[in-house]
Amino acid sequence: MIKVYDAKLTDSIPRIMAEQPWSRAISKAVEKQHKRIIDFADRVMLYANIDNLSSELLDIIAVEMKVQAYSESYNISLKRTLIKGAITYWSKAGTKKAVADMCTDIFGDAEVQEWFDYGGTAGYFKVSTANPSITEDNVNDFKAAIEAVKRCSAWLETVELVLSTEAWTSYTGFAVHTVDTLILTQK
Secondary structure, eight states: OOOTTTOOGGGGSOHHHHTSHHHHHHHHHHHHHHHHHHHHHHHHHHHHTGGGOOHHHHHHHHHHHTOTTOOTTSOHHHHHHHHHHHHHHHHHTTSHHHHHHHHHHHHSOOEEEEHHHHTOOTTEEEEEEOOTTOOTTTHHHHHHHHHHHSOTTOEEEEEEEOOOOOOOOOOOOOOOOOOOOOOOOOO
């Protein structure tokens, strides 16, 4: 039995035709393209199955796809998100959207503001996040993620951590007591 991958066009036509040089040439050309299509189909099945792959396989795929800002120390959910978005990151690299998407995928929240939006220096931008897990310890990871996809002519001015609390009402009270002093003396 012939496997689909090894099938040749000459296997499906009469032997007298299969022995002709033109027939063998066509068969060889079709066979080459046929094998390429099957190889592509195998790769597609791998990428379509990312949600079921182990962490080790995800690390290998990330290297193969040159995923920006990828780290083997990330949790498996984040690894899958970065690999799924790799083609998008590459296609949008150098744009404000790429920086925002990368930061949002890794750190959960980010807003990018160009210099003209906040009155800064030309060519600079800032990233604002409300994620309290961004600390001085991991701000370098945050900056590295931005560097991986930002435009080369743009410069990160600052990373702004915006923290807020629930609205609350404060009541303040005070009292004033005024006393006039009158001193009486006897003569």
